[in-house]
Amino acid sequence: MMKSSMKIHLSHPTKEIEIKGPKHVRDLFTELHLIPEAYLVIRGQDLVTEDELLADTDIIEIRPVISGGSERTS
């Protein structure tokens, strides 16, 4: 029987990866070499903090919050 992993959606560029849980959000950032200040972690439809424990059954989005070219309207 195949062991399941949590499914993670990333943007810029868009890709789907799988990582074995359980794992704390802060450890996920470390593993993926991401700066927490530049991302939000969304489980299902809900935001989670860095101390949250993510399970293999979770569907996770790591959403970048940084935007903008040399000139911005918003």
Add this chain to the structure above:
Amino acid sequence: MKCRKCPARAVLRLPRHNTAFCPVCLTDFVRTQVQKAITSQHMFSTNDRILVAVSGGKDSLTLWEILLKLGYRADALYVDQGIGTYSQGSREKVEQFTEQIAVPCGATLTIHNVEEEEGASIPDLANMVRRPTCSTCGTIKRYQFNRAAIQGGYDVMATGHNLDDEAARLLGNVLHWQEEYLQKQSPTLPASMDGFAKKVKPLYRLTEREIAAYAVVNRIDYMVEECPMSKGAKMLVYKDVLNRLEAESPGTKHTFYWQFLAKQEKAQAAHGSMTDTDQRTLQPCTTCSQPTSTGICSYCKMVARAKTPAQ
């Protein structure tokens, strides 16, 4: 992790304030910061008509939503840049937001299409005049938003620039010692002369992460995809550097920009305001009458060059 204001579970930690909030307290925090910005920087009152520059991204849609929730009279303008599926997607987000949130509050949306008005999309215009796309886009959007605010009789134009935008822009200006641009980095820019609308940045007290979190917990459906033209943009590099500093020392961006504002206020008191400088150095464009430091403004020059047949 618990919310620091109530017993609920926190959804966002804010290291620069050494706190954490649940969705309800985060919403309250963000709206309070916007109201503080409006009041402390003398941006506008509930009697004023506001034109919000919207792009479909988190900042501008969040700004529009908060202004409407706080009871301000805020309409919006969207400029369709003609950047393929990115512009199509952005426009859909703006139209959906308008229908679901803005119209029930009595607000309206105006759409300008660059290709229909000038005969070419922003990437095509940039190619024709041999300028970077982001710079061309900035010139066109600044011009069109200012013109729409003046022609529509709005008291003020609001943009979604946040603390990260302002800190990154400040870093870029300081690295290149572009002192002439520093004067334009205030959260409130007055209508310094005929042809200029008053411009304000009510999100300047909030980071991009706080704004994005507000959008998520309040179910504001925004364009997550980044503009394909912004790949490799200097602003993104500056923001990345500042976020690395922020991770080591929370509050760095806040201190950098706010200390600059405090110094700028003192400097203006001693050396004169932006209004004095504008009135001394600008005159109406001979083609469109918007203020410019040269005879013909950069927008009119760009459009004229784009309409000149290639040799």
